[in-house]
Amino acid sequence: MTGPVIVGADDSATTGDALALGQWAATTLDVPLIVAVVHPAPSAIGSGRVDAEWIADRHQAAERVLASARATLGDPPNVDYRVVASSSAAHGLHDLAEHENAVLLVVGSRSTGPVARLFAGSTAERLLAGSVCSVAVAPAGMTIAPGSHGRIGVAYVDTPDGRAALATAARLARRTHSPLLLVTVVARADAAVPFMLGTDAERAFLDTARESYEDALRKAADSVPDVDVSWELRSGDVVETLADLADVDVLICGSRGYGPARRVLLGGVSTRLLRRACRPLIVVPRAD
Known part of the structure; x- marks a missing residue:
C-alpha cells in the first residue's frame, strides 16, 4: 500500500x-x-x-x-x-x-x-x-x-465483502503487530425464526446456524498467517452488539456484497453501524 x-x-x-x-x-x-x-x-x-x-x-x-x-x-x-x-x-x-x-x-x-x-x-x-x-x-x-487497545475488530461474515474486510484487517494487524478479533453475531433464540415453526424446529435451526458460523469463523482465523486471531460467536441484535464492541482500536466491516466492484456501497448493517459504533469504523470496498 x-x-x-x-x-x-x-x-x-x-x-x-x-x-x-x-x-x-x-x-x-x-x-x-x-x-x-x-x-x-x-x-x-x-x-x-x-x-x-x-x-x-x-x-x-x-x-x-x-x-x-x-x-x-x-x-x-x-x-x-x-x-x-x-x-x-x-x-x-x-x-x-x-x-x-x-x-x-x-x-x-x-x-x-x-x-x-x-x-x-x-x-x-x-x-x-x-x-x-x-x-x-x-x-x-x-x-x-487509536492504538490504545492493541486489538483490531472485524465484523465477519463468510461473504465476499466479509472476506475483503478480513484481508484489510489482516494487513493492518501485521503492520501494528496486533491480534485480530473476528466477531459474528447471530440472532437471539426468541428472534431467530417465526414462533409458529415451533420450539423444536427453532432449536434445530439455531444449532445448525451456530455450527455453520463457528465453522466459517474457524476457517477464517486459520486463513490468516502470521497474525494472532481469535474469534467469538455472539448472540443478540447484530448492530447493537457490534456497536458496543469497545475494546478494539478500530472495527472493520465490509460494504454491501453487490454493486460496482472495488467500490464501497453501504448495506443495512454498515449503514446502521455508522450511527451507533463507539470505536472508529472502517468500511472497505467489496472485492472484485
Missing part, C-alpha cells in the same frame, strides 16, 4: 477526531497523510462578481481550517495540505482519493451526535456510497486514542 491516507477537514469540532485517526492510520501504514478541505467551485451560471467574492471568501475559510489542522497535528513531516474546489465535499474527496490512489479516506462524524459514538453526517454517508477506497469515520469526542 503506497497511496496516502486522506483526511477530510472542515470547521466542525469533529475534525480533531478525524485528524487523530488519520494520523494514526498514516503512521501505521507508513504512507503520506493529506489533509484536504473542499470549498465550492465557481458556478457555471454564477452571478459574476458576487459569485467570485463568495468563492474567494470560502477559499480563505478553507485556508484557515488547514492552518488549524496544521497546528493540531503539530506540523509533522510527510503531511500535505490541500484546498480542493468541488461541487460538494464528498465529490471533492472522492475525486482526490481517486487521483491520489488513496488507501483510506477519514472523516469525523456529525458533531451533534452522542459523545464517543458515531453519528455520520451527510458527507460521511455520501463518501460511503461509492468510494474507491476504504472509508474510516471517527466517533465524536473520541476519548481513547
